[in-house]
Amino acid sequence: YSNVGKVLAVGDNVISIKKGDIVISNGNHANIVSINKNLVAKVPENVLEEEAVFTVIASIALQGIRICNPTLGETVVVIGLGLLGQITLDLLKVNGCNAIGVDIENSKVNLAKKRGFKAFNSSEMNIKNLIQSLTNQIGADAVIITASTSGNEPTEQAVNFCRVKGRITAVGAFKMDIPREYFYKKELSFNISMSYGPGRYDKEYEEKGNDYPIGYVRWSEKRNFEAILQLLSQKQINFNYLISKTLHFQ
Numbered sequence: 539y540s541n542v543g544k545v546l547a548v549g550d551n552v553i554s555i556k557k558g559d560i561v562i563s564n565g566n567h568a569n570i571v572s573i574n575k576n577l578v579a580k581v582p583e584n585v586l587e588e589e590a591v592f593t594v595i596a597s598i599a600l601q602g603i604r605i606c607n608p609t610l611g612e613t614v615v616v617i618g619l620g621l622l623g624q625i626t627l628d629l630l631k632v633n634g635c636n637a638i639g640v641d642i643e644n645s646k647v648n649l650a651k652k653r654g655f656k657a658f659n660s661s662e663m664n665i666k667n668l669i670q671s672l673t674n675q676i677g678a679d680a681v682i683i684t685a686s687t688s689g690n691e692p693t694e695q696a697v698n699f700c701r702v703k704g705r706i707t708a709v710g711a712f713k714m715d716i717p718r719e720y721f722y723k724k725e726l727s728f729n730i731s732m733s734y735g736p737g738r739y740d741k742e743y744e745e746k747g748n749d750y751p752i753g754y755v756r757w758s759e760k761r762n763f764e765a766i767l768q769l770l771s772q773k774q775i776n777f778n779y780l781i782s783k784t785l786h787f788q
Contacts, residue, residue, distance in 0.1 A: 540564055540594035541571060542587045551747070555580060560587065562763065564594040564734070574747050576737060579763035582771035588784070589770055592625070592777040594734065597762040599625040599684070602709035602731040603633065604757055606680050610634035615669065615678045615699050617692045618685025618710050619646035619657065621780065626684055626709070627655050628775045638672065640665055640695070641685075653779065666698045677701030684710045693717070700726055707731055735762040 545559045552575050555561060560581045565571035581590045599622050608614050612635050616626050619641035627650055630637035639650040639657035650657035656672070658665055669678055681696040683706065690713040696706045697720045708714065708730045716728065736750060737743035737759035743750070750758050757765070769775045 539598075540591050541567070542581065542591045543571070546570070549575070551575075560590075562590050562593045562767070574744055576743055576747055576749060576758070576760050579760060579767055582767055585767060585770045588781060589777045590767065592780060593763050593766045593770075595621060596625045596629075596766045596775075596777070597734040597759070598622060598709065598731075600629055600762050600766060601733065601735040601757075602626060602682050602684070602707055603629050604735070604762075605729050605731040606682055606705060606707040608633055608635050608680055612636065612679035613638065613669075613673050613676075615640060615681045615696075617641075617660075617681060617683045617695055619643075619650050620684065620686070622709060623684040624650060624780065625777075626682055627653075629769075630682075631655075632769060632774050638669065638678070649779070660695065665695070669699050673701070678704060680705040680707065682707045682709060683712060685712055686710045687712045689713055690715045697721065697724070697726065700724060703727075705729070734759045 540562055542562050545555060545557050545561055547557060548555055555578060561578045562581060563573045563578045565573035614630050614635045615638045616623050617640050619639045627637045627639055637655055639655050640660050641647050642661045644659055647657045647659050678699045681699050683692045683696055685692045692712045693714055697717055702724050704726050706726060706728045732738055735757055736755045742748045
């Protein structure tokens, strides 16, 4: 999803990046990458390359949170504690939310617990009742689904976890058969987050380098990259816990 490297050369219309800078990009998986300026962000000097390389995947989690639009103090449940889910917990904490993680694998649940999050295995306990207990019988304000499955379980779980007028945001890949009766009775909202943010799949942005005016699109794809790098620089998040092995290659 992401690479980190030193800039070898820049085009005539590139101003913010210069030769020799360390940058991240979501370019091709190759030793030498040619990439549009909208898909590159400069790595701050105090951020290790090993952490910076997670920037692009983290931007997917960040865009999911932007679509969810949580406010300080809200309870947000994250279904699926893989790479995206773990990072989503981190970013919700930065947003001042009460983040709760749910998965069916104990290893992922325990990883979240080790970092101080409330996390539970949905195959071993009744998560709906647990969330009701943790929220004074209100329910979750929002649910972000980062799970990947061919089944409809995450959608059904999210409906049960949410309070009346709660919000559900889809980030992962899963079946989306909406149970209308329950959506209707709770008047729930359902939104899908598209990858890294505005600009994704737009050839004018990703291939031709035409940016969106910041007054109209505050958080474009590149600006989401920069936001993650800023959080890393400020030590508000870190991704060291995600690194299980380092390999050298030629």
